[in-house]
Amino acid sequence: MSDDIERLLASIGSQLDLDAELEREVIDEIRGHLEDAAADAEVHGVTRQDALAEAAARFGVTDVGLQLHSVHEGQATADGVVAASLPVVCALVLRWLVFSPGGTAVNWRELLIRPAFWVVAGAALLVPMLRFTNRRYALVSWTFFWVLSVIFALGPALRW
């Protein structure tokens, strides 16, 4: 019986062209729905095999594969773009628009009462938190943003 589900899932999976982690999540979700549908049908006296066959037919393998693909396509790239660009953009905004013109944070006490400072710092944390399913990535991204910002403020490189 579970072979039937696995065959069905494999044929849906072959139509997905997503990154491995996301693909596994999608397949696991479908597996859950199929098993729930089969269990429901069994309660109403239908045999498990028939219930699975009916659930599989209701799903429509081709349509489901294509729909899931179109729903999730682009998400991995969006994650990559956020990971690569957000800490960099936020560090540049702090450097050029929030820190003093010399690029230092000499008056750092004054920084703490500037809304712009908190908006940038908050965006650098919140956007990846909302974007990444794994929150640790968001924290890594936020840490990288602070490392860049602190070096910007303290490092001598910008005064070549």
Added chain:
Amino acid sequence: MKSLVIIERILRNRNRFFTEIRDGVELGEKMRAMLVSGIVFFALYGAVMGSTHSLWQVISSAVKLPVLFLATLVVCSPTLYFFNLIFGSNQSLTQNFCLILTAITITAVILLSFSPIVLFFLLTTSQYQFFKLLNVGVFSVAGIVGVRFLGQGMRIVSVGGHDGAKARRNILRLWILVYAFVGSQMAWTLRPFIGAPSLEFELFRQLGGNFYGNVFASLGEILGFFTVR
């Protein structure tokens, strides 16, 4: 989001993407998506390059870097199209443009992925010449990956064309050289992108010298032969 979907399709399933270009599927939509994402990614990398100097340089480089690649695209596309046509290609100008835009988009994606590394080096090195050469290296890698995609795309899109496949391959190789020369000269014309620390901000520097001479001079200074003024 549509732009990112197109990029993911190029990166993950390029055969399907190039086949769609060959069949003329949604070329306008593809080009719009690639233009939008390419411009944004180049602008971000440009801002990183310019952040060595001043806020004006950040803004200037963020605008000039997309212009550099788009201007090179416009200058070089007709040459590839007409030479391909002479040697039996059945591609339209739009398909040609779309293929070159794919190469440029891939270059932009690679540059975006390098932006944290470049910013890190910017913050932790004090040598202007090293930073300049680092950027030349990053652009070379990104450009090579981009034109490899172009080569693959040309092969797929040209399937079914008339005779002359070998000649078209040679033309593509020559065209890539021309593209590199035009791109580097365009970059030299639009400079500065980084901004020499000893000079005030300028939108454009005076013409004179050339890109390759400047790269060799920077190499010479890093190796300790002489000092670039």
